[in-house]
Amino acid sequence: AKFVYSFGGGSAEGRAEMKALLGGKGANLAEMANLGLPVPPGFTISTEVCTAFYKNNRAYPDGLDAQIRAALSSVEKIAAAEFGNAANPLLVSVRSGARASMPGMMDTVLNLGLNDVTVEGLATRSGDRRFAFDSYRRFISMYSDVVLGVDHAEFEDILGGFKEQRNYTLDTEVTAEEWQGLIARYEALVEEATGKPFPQDPHEQLWGAIGAVFKSWMGARAITYRKLNSIPEDWGTAVNVQAMVFGNMGETSATGVAFTRNPATGAKELYGEFLVNAQGEDVVAGIRTPQNITEKARIEAHSDAPSLEHIMPETFKELKANFDLLERHYRDMQDMEFTIQDGKLWMLQTRTGKRTAKAALRIAVDMAAEGLITRQEAVQRIDPASLDQLLHPTLDPKAKRDVIATGLPASPGAASGEIVFDADEAERLKSLNRRVILVRIETSPEDIHGMHAAEGILTTRGGMTSHAAVVARGMGKPCVSGAGALRIDYAAGTLTVMGVTLKKGDTITVDGSSGQVMKGEVATIKPELSGDFATLMSWADSFRRMGVRANAETPLDARTARDFGAEGIGLCRTEHMFFDAERIVAVREMIIADKVEQRRAALAKLLPMQRNDFIELFEIMAGLPVTIRLLDPPLHEFLPHADHEIEEVAEQMGANPDQLRARVAELKEFNPMLGHRGVRLLISYPEVAEMQSRAIFEAATEIHRRTGKAPIPEVMVPLVASRAELDRVKERIVAVAEQVAKETGVAIEYSVGTMIELPRAALRAAEIAESADFFSFGTNDLTQTTFGISRDDAARFIGEYTSKGVFKTDPFISLDVEGVGELIRIGTERGRSVKHGLKSGICGEHGGDPASIAFCETVNLDYVSCSPFRVPIARLAAAQASL
Ligand code: PEP
Ligand code: MG
Secondary structure, three states, rough: OOHHHHHOOOOOOOHHHHHHHHHHHHHHHHHHHHHHHHHHHHEEEOOOHHHOOOOHHOOOOHHHHHHHHHHHHHHHHOOEEOOOOOEEEEEEEEEEEEEOOOOOOOEEEEEEEEOOOOOHHHHHHHHHHHHHHHHHHHHHHHHHHHOOOOHHHHHHHHHHHHHHOOOOOOOOHHHHHHHHHHHHHHHHHHHHHOOOOOOOOHHHHHHHHHHHHHHEEEEEEEEHHHHHHHOHHHHHHEEEEEEOOOOOOOOOOOOEEEEEEOOOOOOOOOEEEEEEOOOOHHHHOOOOOEEEEEEHHHOOOOOOOOOHHHOOHHHHHHHHHHHHHHHHHHOOOOOEEEEEOOEEEEEEEEEEEEOOEEEEHHHHHHHHHOOOOHOOOHHHOOOHHHHHHHHHHHOOOOOOOOOEEOEEEEOOOEEEEEEEEEEEEEEEEOOOOOOEEEEOOOOOOHHHHHHHHHOOEEOOOOOOOOOOHHHHHHHOOOOEEEOOOOEEOOOEEEEEOOOEEEEOOEEEEEOOOEEEEEEEOEEOOOOOHHHHHHHHHHHHHHHHOOOEEEEEOOOHHHOOOOOOOOEEEEEEEHHHHOOOOOHHHHHHHHHHOHHHHHHHHHHHHHHHHHHHHHHHHHHHHOOOOOOEOOOOOOOOHOOOOOOHHHHHHHHHHHHHHHHHHHHHHHHHOHHHHOOOOOHHHHHOOOOHHHHHHHHHHHHHHHHHHEEEEEOOEEEEOOOOHHHHHHHHHHHHHHHHHHHHHHHHHHOOOOOOEEEEHHHHHHHHHHEEEEEEEEEEEEEHHHHHHHHHOOOOOHHHHHHHHHHHHOOOOOOOOOOOOOOOHHHHHHHHHHHHHHHOOOEEEOOHHHHHHHHHHHHHHHOOOOOOEEOOHHHHHHHHHHHHHHO
């Protein structure tokens, strides 16, 4: 079998399409080599080797060794250098490269091939002893950290102590001879820590590094990242071994990263950062604050550090041409790494660039306008879930701001919270429902869980491509990076700026769109939903077959839903209207009444209020369909439970506390969710259905009186298991409709449908459909009853199920297509077999989940209904499902 794929010297064995086998990095290096771009020669060890390694108890497949030797010798030929050669050594980098980009998750080793002998060769060939020994010491500490498990900090301690003793502030002040002395101390440290001398054989070094990459696939950082980003474990990682080029060979050398478009805003402008005389990791590590690539960006950033465009105009031109070529070739925004060695440009990596949701929209819309992609592709390029970022608040421009510092606008959006300096602490406070801002000098992969828990992230060091910035953008969290004026003292738990000291627990606000850091909490406003967002959503709407409605009962929710483009209300849960302080008294009177007359009297008090609710909803929805569900929850939910509450409520109602207590006891159920609720209640207390129906029809009549046009209400009966249940309640609804028509002289058009949220209802859908005008799948209850898992208790153990891999995802969040989905399919097919084209939708939480929406398309549902904030997500997901 073929395990190793070579590239370089103008050709490659791999291609961009081979990401599954070569990983993203390896596939794109091959593609760049095939495009004729200057890529240092190298080879990729395929992901199959990683999989085999773990299958075979951490042993490599037969034949790998020979293939690596062959590939290495072809690298030697192209690079005109030899691995381990004392006079002319080939040095390589060893990097991981999984199918999906996993920033900072996997380990990298640079300068591999150096030892006590070859370092002299490097010194001679580069004509720079200082550079050679600096490279060697970097290699020893990196290799020892990643492969041998000797902590990087131990090397830093040695170096720090030495610099202090010499009164040096910069590494560049250390001379060649001094590096040599330090290297001896580094080597002694390794020997002491591992019991063995630092490996001198380059082949041993290479195998060590390859093994470390494969092992890091199962490292804690990688596992966390995979979990957060749903990356399957069996993908494995590839290993890329590539000839080194040096960005740290003096003032004519540099290294940098760049995006073909601005990853924060999406603007069509080359965006990137670089460092002169530096090695790759220096830029992303955030140790030195990097310089801008273009003059334009430099000026906008008010930076004094010269741009690449200014100091190396020729190389800049070549770089720009390469970037343009790559973007046109891949037809998407690219994120690239490059190195300039002594004036010669090398391309080290290209990949599809991560971007904020805002940038993603702008890039998709712009590229469609440029003719680079179609509108369909533009719609397919946006991750529906990412829209959530855009629906988040930004700072109110009118609010007062006490700006204490400004850093880089690394990831947009605004957030306030209390200062925490530690990732574990951030996670702990989050679990207590506190809002925190994670404040760090810089972040590293060890901080990911804290970044996840935080509302926003602030760092005092590092650029737009620093770890904090990249990860925050991926998470959609606001981030300000490189706010250099701030001084953090971890030990004291303080943040100081210009004489002001803030402590852990103090509130700050970060604005990742402007880079501002503010003391205290600053008011925020709703996002602007025009521009690119509106354009892309209109394209999405033109491709989408399914309708999108909202679950809403309050006027505020209904308005939000309309603003977000809902095409009606798919579920109005009327019980939510009963909890209002004024109404709950009448609701309780209704519940404790033991005679029908008393109950009717209490309901009569609720009627005008309920009618007003519906008038308001009809008005806001202005002719769009509104599905109103009759009372669903067990009555118990409306009553007080603790003894003192019972006394209090009884007094409020002017009722006898004993009578109330008795009724509370009577209504207690072992399994309320499977108890006296939904249609079962309506059968016991038809007066409730009658009052609600009357409120609906009178409200519709009132709208007709005001506007001359009546809405068409859809009355929905919950938790039906059989046709007989629906028939019973429907009879009452129809009778009320006729009664109201007689009283008012206006006949309202309406329909009566049912929720399908019990397995029996799905199975008996054919006969139920004979009586129903529409179906709405209530997948919350349908999931609960199909699995037999209580939706209210599931949270206690579903996490364990998903983390142990028993469930792929939580079925209450993403529809269980195989089981619950089968019931939806059966229900729709059987319902439509008796009523052609029977209108069917979904109104459980799944109606706002992109994967579930894709399933709804396959069973031809007419619409999905979800919470108002998810409406844009559903519109886009429905469009993608149609394409
Ligand atoms: C459902 O069960 O899916 C549903 C929408 O109803 P509720 O969540 O109100 O029970
Ligand atoms: Mg339900």
